[in-house]
Amino acid sequence: MDEHHDEQLNHEHEEQTPMSTRQASVQLRDRSQTRRREQHRRMDAANQSLADALRITYKLLQAGMFVLVVLYLISGLQSINEGQRGIAVRLGKIVNRNLDPGFQWSWPYPIGEIVRVDEGSVELPIGTSFMPSLPGNERQESRAMEADIDSFSSSRQLNPERDGSNLTADLNIAHTQWRVYYRRSNHADFVSNILPQQENTMVRVAVERGVVQSVATIPIDELLKNSNESISARVREIAQQSLDKVDSGISIDRVVLARKSPPLSLMEQFTNVQSAAQNAGKSREEALLKREQTLNDIAGSASSVLIEQINEFERLTEIGDEKGAEARLAIIDRLLIGEPVEIDGRVISGQASGVVSELVNDATATASSRITRAIAEYQLFEAKQQQYEANPSLMIARDWSGAMSEFLNKDFVSSMMLPTGVQAEMLINNDPDILKEIERRKKEKQFNDAYEKRMDLFRRDLYKTQRGIQEKEE
Template sequence: MEREPQAPDAAGRALEEAVALAFRVLQLAMGVLVVLFLLSGLFRIGPHETGFVRRFGVLDPTPLGPGAHWGWPVVDEVVRVDRRPRRVVVRTFDLLRDAAAEVRGEAPRREGGLDPARDGYLISGDANLVHVALAARVSVRDPAQRSLVRAVDIEPVVAALLERAAVSAAAHRGIETLLGAGKTDFLADVKAELAAGLEAADLGLGVDQIDLERDLSPPPQVRAAFASVARAGQEADELRARAEAAAARRRSQGSVEAERRRSEARAAAERLAATASADRARFAALLPEWRAQRRTLRERLLSKTLTDAVDGLGEVFLVPEGDLRLRLERDVAELDRRLQEKVLAEEESAGEDEEER
């Protein structure tokens, strides 16, 4: 028998090999597509961002920190919340300023009345006008809540709330307080009002700080008058401060002087008490002798007193009672002898009188 040709079998095997190769290529392509599909779920959260995943339209409240993350493609939607602070400036209450004059450092000038269509202003509690530009720095407090309203442009909302807060805070103060020492309290009230407004708006934002973009100032038409009032107030404060300092110095000096005099008085009182106590003790010791021999004690005390009085003197003259006659001689030895004899005679006479008693 003749063998049949093998060509059809070879063609069949080639076809099978081609189909198998195509199938393997298709499998590889499908694997690559699956990998690419899964890789498409990779995303990155920036260093200043907080991320959230919305799956089938439902927000997952779990925050995602900075770095790489993965979510299901198509099914998950990534929501990024920028946590960087935002600065919103409000110039509604400021004067319209010329750029060239600003560069030259010139203050705006106005004559006549105020034009509300051109210049902004705040009304104080005492119905005066003041100009100011404010800046608010806000940041994200609740990233999850902020992600729900991320489509809302926060600058117009914050600006409107800041304007309302400034009007309310200024209405509770007089012009002197706003231009003087009450600026800090004014800014604190503006911050509190703005924070309350943002909380009521439920934007997930908070207030970090309120600054004066341009300081509070009176209208240009009355700037000189307000400057004079401010100078007068400063001079009054300086005079008051000097008067208080002088009063404090006087009080301090008076306290020192009073303490010194009290110390001297206490020392003098102590000395007087000590002297009185010593005299009392001495008199108490002499009392028995005084009662027993009064004249003798008197003469002895008199003699001691005279001796103490003339101690250290070169010459002593005793003047008797009655007429005084002075006899001046160069040699006084005879006079001294006579005086001594007289004193001895008086002492002997005093002793005899005491014995008779």
């Protein structure tokens, strides 16, 4: 543009300049062009240097951008630890729900990311929500779980701002502590719907809701006495339903009732009642055990059947059914001696044992002994009768001699021999040793008779007592 302008000026100057000055103008123009060419050469070198510098800078910029892109892509390579699962997210959408432990690649933030979720079980203590306050106004769950029951406030008045409690079905107040074990079962739902900082709060609120509802359905005696498993299962069910409604992806594995107590101000009274109930239960168990042992000692496995038949026999006797009573008595007799009996379609045999069996055996043996003795006495009487008819004096002398020998052989009889034909007079009294022995044996016999009578009455009373218990239970 400058050259064109200079040519126009030179052309106008030539038209206006006389011929005499043309030579000088040519020389001036040549020098001006030379200067311009030098300036052009200088500008070209500067422009070339600038262009080279810009080209190098651009290449460096490209290299830097490439390095940044590579580093950006490499930053998407992340490590998932053991016990964790990864979820790949791209532009806010889940593209892979289950990434195994190890190195995994995903688009880096903000395009994408890998969210890590722990798989292991998590323990959540609930130690202060339903317990009185601890000294110092502290509400540390772990400290409350480990604290002794006496460490909590035992005031008769509960402040809802700091004291927790449960309301039972009979409108009593109770205190409980719980341990919750849960895990993240659905990782995608957990990441989508639960913020990490709200996880414990969500589980705690759900379990507390379950505790309030479950405890409100049972009286305090049932809460304190019965097993913890049923109420824990109910709490878990309600809490799990609450978590499932919000698609939390959390599964509660176990809820444990760690501690339960009545109001601490009434602890002593409740303890006394529980002790009395336990003692009563223990006494009842001991009585039932003794009952079973006594029944077994008396009649063995046939005791229950015998009691039923005896009760039925007494009922038939009271209503005047003689035939039915006789038939029932025959069944009882057959049971006592161990013969098979059919009762209500069942054949029962050989079950009687114990004292009943001994009494039956003793009675059988006594009857047999008396019969044998009576037969022997009858046979002896017949023999003596025949001897008497044949020779009465001989029989009388022999019987008198036998009776005299038996008398002299008694322990309390002392014999003294005197020579014949001598008249002697003796002044004697009773032997004191013999009298003592006679008295001792008499008392011993009375004692044995009384003992046997007491034992017989005792056995009869035991049988009547157990029968009475059986009637009451029926």
